Amino acid sequence: MIVDLPDTTTSKVSKSLVKIREENGVVALGRVLTLVIATTPGIEEEAIEAANDASREHPMRVIVVATDPDEPDDTAPRLDAEIRVGGDAGASEVIVLRAHGPVARDEESLVMALLLPDAPVVTWWPGSAPDVPGTSALGRIAQRRITDASAQPDPQGALKALATSYTPGDADFAWTRLTLWRAQLAAVLDQPPYEPITRVSVTGAVDSPSTTLLAAWLRLQLDTPTEYELTSVEEGSHGIHGVRLERASGDVELIRDVPGIATLRQPGQPQHDVALPRRNLRDCLADELRRLDPDELYGEVIGSGLALLGASEAEGVHT
The missing domain is CATH 3.40.50 (Rossmann fold)
Known part of the structure; x- marks a missing residue:
């Protein structure tokens, strides 16, 4: 009615x-x-x-x-x-x-x-x-x-502005859309061999602030050199493209070549297809409403994590 x-x-x-x-x-x-x-x-x-x-x-x-x-x-x-x-x-x-x-x-x-x-x-x-x-x-x-930084005319600029103006209680859908990616990468690192990651590479479209936040999260959590590449937007190439984790026994790659489906490659294991769809507004909103206290990890990533990426960028790590 x-x-x-x-x-x-x-x-x-x-x-x-x-x-x-x-x-x-x-x-x-x-x-x-x-x-x-x-x-x-x-x-x-x-x-x-x-x-x-x-x-x-x-x-x-x-x-x-x-x-x-x-x-x-x-x-x-x-x-x-x-x-x-x-x-x-x-x-x-x-x-x-x-x-x-x-x-x-x-x-x-x-x-x-x-x-x-x-x-x-x-x-x-x-x-x-x-x-x-x-x-x-x-x-x-x-x-x-x-x-929602991705809804702004300049998503990457909007993300930097959010980092400057961050107040506990702030949230952004660019971070919420990373939930499935973070869960999958954490699950991979919880499996043997438990070797340190020596380098991280993240790629995605330039209109994807989630790509930058994912790189910042990995840089903060793994404390290892991290590079991220933002490519021009082409049809079907929006969002995060993939992550590569380098370690002594071989690289771990999680690459999304097909919308909604990513391929997981690990040394000595068969290739797997993983469902990684872009989360819609309903899913992002419902996820954010599950907690009404400040998201401390988001605050650390958008502050300290982006700052560490900025330092790496100054050293020429960002491509």
């Missing part, structure tokens, strides 16, 4: 929510958090769909704040809202706020009256994110702040 509230106020939206619950039996009990999605008009539906899917694992209230940063300064103030419940909202209740004019520039006031009481708040920017998420209007009210 979708209830439209044109030219309204947050107070009227809140009262409408109460009325809907009373008339239709929709309850807020069991909602574990409030997810605030900060986006722009026209692209909010993909984020809402991902949130609806993730809500089946994490029942929540979803508040979508859609504002246009390019809107003229003299635009008349106006707030249009939608309330979605039932089949249109998964296991959540979705409030869509489309704000214009001065109203749009006070995002914190827009959502404060609609937050679930005594529940954690997570803010997600599926597209453009503020320069410093932790000090932004919607970032200040959140325990976790989720960005």
